[in-house]
Amino acid sequence: MLLFTSYNEPYLFAISFILLIGLLEVISLLCGHLLSGALDAHLEHYDALSEGNIGQVLHYLNIGRLPALVALCLLAGYFGLFGILAQHGWVTFWQTPLNNGLLAPVSLVCAVVAAHYTGNAVAPWLPRDETTAITEDDYIGCMAIITGHAGKSGSPCEGKLVDKFGQSHYLLLEPEEGKEFNKGDKVLIVCRLSATRYLAELNPWPDVL
Template sequence: MTSLLQPGYAPFIMAIGIMIVIAILESITLLFGFSVTTHAGNLLAHQFDIDHAGASAEPGVVGQFLGWLHVGRVPFLILLVLFLTGFAVAGLLLQALLHALAHFMLPPAIAACAALPLALGFVRKTGKPIGRLVPQEESSALSEIDFIGRAVRIVTGEATQGTPAEARFVDEFGQPHYVRIEPDDADHRFVRGQTVLIVARVSGSLYRAIKSPRHDA
């Protein structure tokens, strides 16, 4: 059997390593009540105006492509794992078959380019059905418009208008929700641990909030 340490396998072994690093990082951040992959997914959805409910403006080319990959609909961690798995499996199989049949391997960069569209297609085909099988951050009984009027706690960063921070709340069904919050008043700022009240939705996972009258700042 061909050694997996050969240079032709390098991009795909690296993909497996990245999966391990992501798993460790996610586990560590969850200990602090914060999901790094959820944060990344929310950031992408906000940055490129991805809104599967159709409430925000028409996304650009990048936003449409990310939406095609189910970003904003399926947990971002699932999509990352699917992409890295598809990329690693497609590349390893390609190089192994070439080595077995033709006794050569593609250069790593060319092999990675060949495996990339296969990995993206794998995410597109499997992301949505697999996403239905895993717990979602949003309860089906609670839509994003229902977030207005909710008290949320800032869990990371400092929020100013134009620079949102991530906040968290748990609904009456016991489901945690993560949203990005910025002050409704440009003169205000929210800090980690502060409880604020959502008053408006801007787009995607981005909301405006005011200081909660029920909690001290």
């Protein structure tokens, strides 16, 4: 089998891409960073990538369930493997290579399908980093305990919220017009009034929560 020939160039390039990514990942790790993590974080800032045809393609390749670089390496690896094996088989039986203008698209389609099913099988076994950070809007709908003195509309008091990660957050909470909070009251955060203040109401389910 003649591997390093001109008709195998597109597929050898795909294999070389995987080796290059591996090398860059090692270098970035030595520098205290993860290239795959940086790419995933960068992609999360582009909402357009999760919509339309592009979003469907990324979803099919399991990007989001898999680190983006892992998904791309699966795609490149299968593309290179299918192309090289197809050329080898064709040359073995017919003594002439296939036209890459025809083979490359077929190999790409096969690679996308193979990468999809491999990603589905691999994703549950890959460790995923989970953040314990929540945004201010995540406080809405949570229960809090009034820790400050009495609060009323226009005059908020301090409340303590413990999130699902066990972290404590101290917020300024105030009730609706005509109502009042006292220290120790359990309240439900209803909405955000400003950058620092939230509207809350007394626990509507005292027998449950």
